[in-house]
Amino acid sequence: MNKLFGIVFLAVVSFSYPTTQILAQSECFMQGNDGRNIDLSRLCGDGQNNTQTKPRNPNFFSxxxxxxxxxxxxxxxxxxxxxxxxxxxxxxxxxxxxxxxxxxxxxxxxxxxxxxxxxxxxxxxxxxxxxxxxxxxxxxxxxxxxxxxxxxxxxxxxxxxxxxxxxxxxxxxxxxxxxxxxxx
Incomplete structure (x- = not known):
């Protein structure tokens, strides 16, 4: 039986942002207004996924x-x-x-x-x-x-x-x- 204590949910307000480029670790994609990710890895460099890499955009994390x-x-x-x-x-x-x-x-x-x-x-x-x-x-x-x-x-x-x-x-x-x- 799964006993989960302490789960209380707060309302999270979601804002609609204009098309934004997101660079997380070595991933490179753009998120459109509809929320879908568009792969841009061919434009962003070597395309290797190195989990030790710091995010290129410190303004948000994913x-x-x-x-x-x-x-x-x-x-x-x-x-x-x-x-x-x-x-x-x-x-x-x-x-x-x-x-x-x-x-x-x-x-x-x-x-x-x-x-x-x-x-x-x-x-x-x-x-x-x-x-x-x-x-x-x-x-x-x-x-x-x-x-x-x-x-x-x-x-x-x-x-x-x-x-x-x-x-x-x-x-x-x-x-x-x-x-x-x-x-x-």
Whole structure:
């Protein structure tokens, strides 16, 4: 049985942007007004996909949606440069939370016990530390994340990863744009 705690959804406002060129990692495409991607890789250089390459356009990041579970998008997340898991993109989760099985497989130690407030009530959880977390072409380093013995299946990718960005959830991708200081 899949027990998911802490899933609270916030309304995400989607804006219609004029045709924009998107350069993510070594991918090169243009997104038309209809939301479809147009491949421009033959115009953008060597066409090699090097996942270590920083995005050429720092004005936004793109996380491909793998699938949806009950309408909630899932994305692939890489921990510590080598452990890849599908996770729920949870706009209502303040922290990224992994299952106890995921923590064990990655060697993430439970450093501190906490009482976590979730949609299902207050539960015991733990804090652990990871050196890196990456999804799409966005990466964060040295994060403290939650570890839950009460979750099975997928973990939650939370606000500690994308909270400094304006979020647009599209059909096939999640676009993150850094908030400008003037909008705070």
């Amino acid at each position: 996380l491909p949606i793998k699938r949806r579970i009950g309408g909630t998008p899932t994305v692939d997340v890489t921990f510590n440069g080598k452990h890849r898991y599908e996770m729920l993109f949870d706009t209502g989760a303040s922290s990224t939370v992994i299952t106890a099985d995921m923590a064990e497989a990655m060697g993430v130690k439970k450093e501190r016990e906490i009482a976590a407030r979730t949609a299902g009530g207050i539960v015991t959880a733990y804090l652990g530390r990871i050196t890196s977390l990456e999804s799409g072409n966005l990466a964060q380093k040295n994060l403290v994340i939650g570890i839950s013995d009460h979750m099975d299946g997928l973990g939650l990718l939370g606000q500690d990863f994308f909270g400094n960005y304006d979020v647009t959830i599209k059909k096939d991708e999640i676009v993150l744009r850094p908030r400008s200081a003037s909008k705070k």
